[in-house]
Amino acid sequence: MIKLLTATGKLTESLCIHMGLYATTFAGTVKRMGSRPWHMRMLLQQAEEVGVQSLPVVMLTALFTGMVLALQSYIVFHRFAAESLTGLVVSMSLVRELGPVLVGLMVAGRVGASFAAELGTMRVTEQIDALWTLSTDPVRYLIMPRLIAVTLMMPLLVVIADFIGIYGGYAISVHVLDQNPVVYIENTTIYMELEDFYSGLVKAAFFGVLIGIIGCTEGFNCKGGAAGVGTATTRAVVISCMSILVSDYFLTAWMFG
């Protein structure tokens, strides 16, 4: 019993410490955004790494998700002769939910891990200390551009993923399941409102903040050499993915509840 209580206490303590670290890192980074220097070169470099280099994995994920969604929806709707709703279900699911969540998970795996590993390596090789001694604020130079880049790039990636996913659903419905293309497009667009699209983008930006803060904080506060970098990277990916899934529920409840 005492062991169980000790373990629970340690887990709670660790959770509180990490939540505190994320909150202070976020607050410190946002505070710095109000003044120069903004390190625009670093920001553009990070935007390219987060946005452009994530495109292949995001496009592939979206394409196959749209295709599978079309297949599954068609099979279910066929049971009560409502196949024409396939387009609507594919587009609504992607735009409101699957687009931001799946892109978030892919970016958390690719970018969150890269942030944690890169900053973690810089920490254990004293490169972050070196920045300070060269009169450069490490949070401003390393974390701020990464956080801005991932927050701005996530909605853009989600827009691309939405279109690719909807096209994947269209391709399967029209070319494999022989649905009427005009009816498919009409049903896809007629019921969709701008709010559905925006809500996905708000979620994407929020997930971007989570990925950026968790990845950077884990790397920045990494301890213990190569093993520490490995642990920080794993933690960054796991915590980012969990946070995306949990916060998705609360965001959905807040926006549509």
Add this chain to the structure above:
Amino acid sequence: MNGERPRISIRGLSKRFNSNVVLEDVDLDIMPGNSTTVIGMSGTGKSVLIKCILGLLKPDAGEILVDGENWLTLPKNEQLQRMQRIGMLFQGAALFDSLKVWENVSFALLMQNMGKKEAQERAIEVLEWVGLHGVADLMPAELSGGMAKRVGLARTICHKPDIVFFDEPTTGLDPIMSDVINRLIVRLHKGSGTTMLSITHDLKSAAMISDHIALLCHGRIHRKIAASELHSDQDPMLRQFVEGRAQGPINVSHWGQKIEEAIDR
């Protein structure tokens, strides 16, 4: 000291990590233009001392005065501004992997908005000063250990700091490369009159680059002597360290004692 104010004055500095007391009431003065080396066993807190002075670690107690100004009470942005006067050579050089050699060397200048061309020219000039030619466009991963250390030294002095810190400047280098680094440090000290604080357990290096040597032992500065007295001073702890004996007044920690006992058996 002719009433001259120390450039760096450390008063009652203490630092502990959980229950492990690393520094306890450390006092140390370094006069302008002086080169002081802190020697001591591994794990005695030499690096912690430098990190506390630089603001990389927050001490539990004490004050660090640089030209009479307590750096520990300054806000972060003012501490950063003061860093423009500081140069630091890290043990592993700590070069930025993603930047070219010349960008590493002139990093501080680029951050102070110096033009790219001018910064590159200054970097090449300093690289030549440390004996490196044609490496400006290489990446740090393409350098040998000795070259990386010299690039680190070039980065340390490129922005012409008043005070330079060296963390184990010759550790991990072969004797010839160690001599090269030591000579460069002496040349820098004599040429520019820069105030220096080094930490090392390489006694040859300490004797060569310093005016004064301080022994850090059991969390305190146990003894400070002129570098020329290193081999003649009769302090028992200093003698034990200089002669490299396991037996003596320096308590080689709990597990260290056990190793010693095992060897004796």
